Amino acid sequence: GMKILRLVFRLLWRTAVGLLTFIAVYALAAWLLPMIPANADFVEAETGTLIYVRTNGVHTDLVVPLRSIAKDWSQRLPFANTSSGDSSATHVAFGWGDKGFYLETKEWADLKASTAFKAVSGLSGSAMHVTFCQPPALAANCKAVRVDDATLQKLCRLIESGFAKDDSGNLIWIADRYYGTTDSFYEGTGRYGLFFTCNTWTNKVLKDCGLPAAVWTAFDTGIIRHYE
Numbered sequence: 001g002m003k004i005l006r007l008v009f010r011l012l013w014r015t016a017v018g019l020l021t022f023i024a025v026y027a028l029a030a031w032l033l034p035m036i037p038a039n040a041d042f043v044e045a046e047t048g049t050l051i052y053v054r055t056n057g058v059h060t061d062l063v064v065p066l067r068s069i070a071k072d073w074s075q076r077l078p079f080a081n082t083s084s085g086d087s088s089a090t091h092v093a094f095g096w097g098d099k100g101f102y103l104e105t106k107e108w109a110d111l112k113a114s115t116a117f118k119a120v121s122g123l124s125g126s127a128m129h130v131t132f133c134q135p136p137a138l139a140a141n142c143k144a145v146r147v148d149d150a151t152l153q154k155l156c157r158l159i160e161s162g163f164a165k166d167d168s169g170n171l172i173w174i175a176d177r178y179y180g181t182t183d184s185f186y187e188g189t190g191r192y193g194l195f196f197t198c199n200t201w202t203n204k205v206l207k208d209c210g211l212p213a214a215v216w217t218a219f220d221t222g223i224i225r226h227y228e
Contacts, residue, residue, distance in 0.1 A: 026194065034214040034222025038207045045148040050135070051155065053206070053227060054093070054142035055220035058105065059129065060202040061093040062159060063136055070152040076160075077130055077184075081173045084181035089132030096162040096201040098192030099174075100124035106179050126188030127174060128163050133182065143227030151209050158205045164189050199223060 049070075052063035066073050066089055079087040095102075101124070104115045118124045136142045147155065163171045164187040172187040192198070197218045207213035212226040 029216070030218050034217035034219065034225065036215040037226055038213045038215050039210050042210060042212050045146045045151070048146050048148045049152050050144045050146055051152065052091075052093075052136050052142055052144050053202070053223060054136055055199075055224060057141070057220065058198075059095045059097055059102070060199050060220045060223060061095045061129075061131065062155070062202060062205060063091050063093040063133065064152070064156060064159070066090055066092045066132070068152060068156075069149050071156040071160075073156075076171055077186075079132065081184040082132065082182050083178050086132065086182050089134065089182065091133050091135055093129075093131040093133055093136075094159050094162070095129040095198060096188055096190075097127060097129065097198035098124055099127040099188065101192065102127045102129055102198075103174070103177050103185065120192075120194055124192075126162075126190050126192055128171075128186045128188045129179075129183060130186060131180070131183040141224070143224060145211060145227065147209075147211070151211070155205065155209050155211075158208055162188055162190070162201065162205075194218070 049065060049068060052061075054061050054063060064070075064073075073092050074087075077092065079085050079089075098118070100115050100118050101111075105111045138144055166172055174185040174187060177185045190196070190201075195218075199217055199220050199222065203213045203217050203223050206223065214222040214226060217223060
C-alpha cells in the first residue's frame, strides 16, 4: 500500500513540477519574445497606402482599404451580412481568433472559464471577424504604417488565407452573430492555442509581409510596441 502511495505521490509531484516549469517558461517567453523585433530594418514606403493595426484590449485587427489596387473586398464580403447593411465604409478591419472565444468574448468581462478552456484546447475551430469602418483615428491602441502596392497585395493575400472557403471558393458567413452594426463573422482556418492566439495571427501576417512585428507574441501589446 505504501509503495503505491509513494508512486502516486511521486507522479503528482513530477506533474506539479512539470506544470510549474511550463508556466514559468511560457511566462518568460511571453514577456521576452514580444520585445525582440522582427523586420527591424523595415523602412516605411514614401508613397503608397496607409494600413492600420488596432486593438480593443482583447483582439487585434488589421485595417486596410475596402477597395484598393490590391483587392476589392466588397466583392467577397457582402454588406448584407452585417446587421445594418450600411455600405458607406471606406475601410475594412480583420481579426482572426478562436471561434467560441470570438463569438462569446467581446471584452475581458465576458470571458467564461469554459470558453477559455475550449480556446486553449483548440476545440472550437477558428473565425474571422470583419468590421466595415472609416479610417480609424490614430491613438495608443491604433497605429498606422504606409506600405507599397506589393506589400498591400501580400497583406490582403495573407488575410484572405485566414478565411475558410466552401467548395465554390466563397467565404463562409456565420449568420446573425455580431458585436455591433457594421461587423460580421466568417469561418476561419487553423487552430487557436496557447502558442497561437488571435494576436499571434496578426503578428505573423505583419511579420510575413516584412512589416514591423515581434519575433513572437501572444498579446496585443507585443505588436503595438513595434509601432510606437
